[in-house]
Amino acid sequence: MSKHDPHHAQDIPPPAFANLDRRSWDELRRAAQRLTLPAGTTVFGPGDECQGLPLVLNGEIRVQMVGASGNEIVLYRIKGGELCPLSVACLLTQGSHQSEAVVEEDSEVLLIPTVLTERLMNEAAGFRQAVLESYGQRLQSLMLVIEEVAFRRLDQRLAERLLERQRDGRLAITHQDLAVELGTAREVVSRLLKEFERRGLVNLERGLITIINATALSDVGVAQADKASA
Amino acid sequence: MSKHDPHHAQDIPPPAFANLDRRSWDELRRAAQRLTLPAGTTVFGPGDECQGLPLVLNGEIRVQMVGASGNEIVLYRIKGGELCPLSVACLLTQGSHQSEAVVEEDSEVLLIPTVLTERLMNEAAGFRQAVLESYGQRLQSLMLVIEEVAFRRLDQRLAERLLERQRDGRLAITHQDLAVELGTAREVVSRLLKEFERRGLVNLERGLITIINATALSDVGVAQADKASA
DNA sequence: AGACGATCAGTGATGAAGTCACATAACTTC
DNA sequence: GAAGTTATGTGACTTCATCACTGATCGTCT
Numbered sequence: 001m002s003k004h005d006p007h008h009a010q011d012i013p014p015p016a017f018a019n020l021d022r023r024s025w026d027e028l029r030r031a032a033q034r035l036t037l038p039a040g041t042t043v044f045g046p047g048d049e050c051q052g053l054p055l056v057l058n059g060e061i062r063v064q065m066v067g068a069s070g071n072e073i074v075l076y077r078i079k080g081g082e083l084c085p086l087s088v089a090c091l092l093t094q095g096s097h098q099s100e101a102v103v104e105e106d107s108e109v110l111l112i113p114t115v116l117t118e119r120l121m122n123e124a125a126g127f128r129q130a131v132l133e134s135y136g137q138r139l140q141s142l143m144l145v146i147e148e149v150a151f152r153r154l155d156q157r158l159a160e161r162l163l164e165r166q167r168d169g170r171l172a173i174t175h176q177d178l179a180v181e182l183g184t185a186r187e188v189v190s191r192l193l194k195e196f197e198r199r200g201l202v203n204l205e206r207g208l209i210t211i212i213n214a215t216a217l218s219d220v221g222v223a224q225a226d227k228a229s230a
Numbered sequence: 231m232s233k234h235d236p237h238h239a240q241d242i243p244p245p246a247f248a249n250l251d252r253r254s255w256d257e258l259r260r261a262a263q264r265l266t267l268p269a270g271t272t273v274f275g276p277g278d279e280c281q282g283l284p285l286v287l288n289g290e291i292r293v294q295m296v297g298a299s300g301n302e303i304v305l306y307r308i309k310g311g312e313l314c315p316l317s318v319a320c321l322l323t324q325g326s327h328q329s330e331a332v333v334e335e336d337s338e339v340l341l342i343p344t345v346l347t348e349r350l351m352n353e354a355a356g357f358r359q360a361v362l363e364s365y366g367q368r369l370q371s372l373m374l375v376i377e378e379v380a381f382r383r384l385d386q387r388l389a390e391r392l393l394e395r396q397r398d399g400r401l402a403i404t405h406q407d408l409a410v411e412l413g414t415a416r417e418v419v420s421r422l423l424k425e426f427e428r429r430g431l432v433n434l435e436r437g438l439i440t441i442i443n444a445t446a447l448s449d450v451g452v453a454q455a456d457k458a459s460a
Numbered sequence: 461a462g463a464c465g466a467t468c469a470g471t472g473a474t475g476a477a478g479t480c481a482c483a484t485a486a487c488t489t490c
Numbered sequence: 491g492a493a494g495t496t497a498t499g500t501g502a503c504t505t506c507a508t509c510a511c512t513g514a515t516c517g518t519c520t
Contacts, residue, residue, distance in 0.1 A: 065373055065376065065377060067377045067380070067381040067382075068377070068381075069381050069382075071380070071381045073376065073377075073380055073381075075373070075376070085369065086369070088362075088366070089365070089366035089369045089370065090366075098370070098373060099373070121358070122355055122358070125352055128351070128352075128358070132318070135319070135365055135369075136318070136319035136320075138369065139315065139316065139319045139365075139368065139369065139372070140319065140328065142369070142372045142373065142376065143295055143305070143328060143329070143372065145376055146295065146303065146305070146372065146375055146376055146379060146413075147295060147297045147298070147303075149376060149379050149380045150297070150301070150303050150379045150413040151297040151298075151299050151301045151303075151413070152297075152299075153505080154505080154506070155505090174467085174468065174469090175468075175469065176467095176468075176469095183376075183380040183381070184506075184507080185506085185507055185508070186468090186469085187469095187470085187471085187506095187507080187508080187509095188505095188506060188507070188508095190468095190469060190470060190471085191470085191471080191506095193469095194469090194470075194471095204469085206467090206468060206469070206514080206515060206516080207467095207468075207515095383476080383477095384476075384477065385476090404496085404497065404498090405497075405498065406496095406497075406498095414477075414478075415477085415478055415479070416497090416498085417477095417478080417479080417480095417498095417499085417500085418476095418477060418478065418479095420497095420498060420499065420500090421477095421499085421500085422477095423498095424498090424499075424500095434498085435486095436485080436486055436487075436496090436497055436498070437486095437487090437496095437497070
């Protein structure tokens with residue numbers, strides 16, 4: 001209720017397009033299709049053709065990968081004012097998506113048509129810059145995911161996510177969804193959460209996790225290393 | 231000795247630059263610094279500033295990430311005719327590298343100065359296209375790495391790598407290096423290899439692995455699923 | 461209200477993979 | 491050929507993944 005971005009009028013370009021010239025922005029506004037997507041909508045799935053380049057005006061969209069085994073893992077989220085880099089890849093290499101995008105919060109999206117994307121890419125330096133920047137950030141963030149999955153302990157990662165995604169100390173999420181978040185199995189999450197509960201860090205209800213001791217939660221996996229007190 | 235790419239004369243643009251106009255290519259050739267890097271050289275390490283955009287003319291360069299824990303994992307390889315996308319990210323977001331690049335085979339590299347990179351990005355559509363394409367491919371390949379690390383069995387991944395990186399049925403590599411290749415620990419690789427040896431798939435010597443049964447090796451982890459014969 | 465189906469969570473058993481702490485073995489150098 | 495260095499082998503133990511269930515909670519239909 002309190003944190004609506006001021007882009008509803010759509011006359012101010014989002015931060016990503018700060019360097020975009022007025023003319024291109026106007027053109028973009030005219031040609032792009034504006035979509036209002038309610039939470040839960042699947043924007044695209046694996047194998048889908050690219051419709052255009054989505055610019056998220058506000059809201060939040062989650063992009064996750066579906067492995068061959070059927071396992072899933074969240075790759076990143078696109079928040080208000082950001083572009084979808086996967087779609088860029090998709091548009092430029094004529095490929096199709098290998099991932100899935102799901103709207104998490106009601107979102108407004110400008111879908112920039114492929115032709116216009118290509119033209120702006122050639123003509124508007126500000127547009128180009130925005131696209132490349134979004135790309136760069138994503139490359140970095142994907143590398144972070146790799147490091148997480150490959151090297152970090154799960155209890156620590158879980159604790160981190162809980163703190164990250166909490167609102168007012170609580171989060172309405174199923175163990176299954178948390179498992180996707182971390183790229184692991186539901187049972188594993190359940191067991192770890194139960195352990196957190198035993199230690200008095202959280203309280204568990206069906207579909208709801210309440211954080212009791214945030215400080216201790218942020219220390220999970222840290223004290224593990226030595227096992228003795230300080 | 232037998233497979234040198236024909237770019238030593240440097241007058242034919244590499245495939246990635248197929249759409250680059252002649253003028254820009256000439257300019258690039260004049261302004262770029264040409265480096266000859268022997269195998270083993272570290273091109274850049276974590277925290278290094280970006281010197282420019284490297285275009286690998288021939289040879290092969292490995293890019294790997296160093297996790298906070300000190301663990302490493304190979305992200306991808308840049309072969310003859312390809313650009314280094316991490317450096318693009320680096321140049322455009324003014325950041326520094328988080329990874330490390332090591333020359334695997336003697337390589338020749340054109341280091342395109344930052345300023346020229348930016349200018350060509352703005353002026354030459356073919357250049358832009360090449361950069362974006364290399365970017366897109368890397369994004370896809372990083373997603374593949376994530377899937378590998380998160381969901382696939384290690385014995386299967388190891389067998390795959392052995393076949394991939396073999397030359398004449400043999401590969402001169404230490405278990406440690408294979409571990410980095412897969413983002414795991416040396417001991418784990420040693421044990422799996424020993425198991426492969428017991429099953430008669432490979433022969434092990436210090437620093438050398440000889441593939442005995444390639445067919446069976448490519449089936450590792452496939453027959454595992456059902457455990458019965460077909 | 462009670463019954464049914466669906467989703468969500470808990471748990472044991474077992475195997476795969478990561479970690480720690482070593483013991484050997486093989487190469488290098490002098 | 492003795493010493494130092496690098497590569498490999500292994501046991502013990504923890505963490506994580508997978509399989510196969512059971513029990514709990516919720517919505518809804520009648």
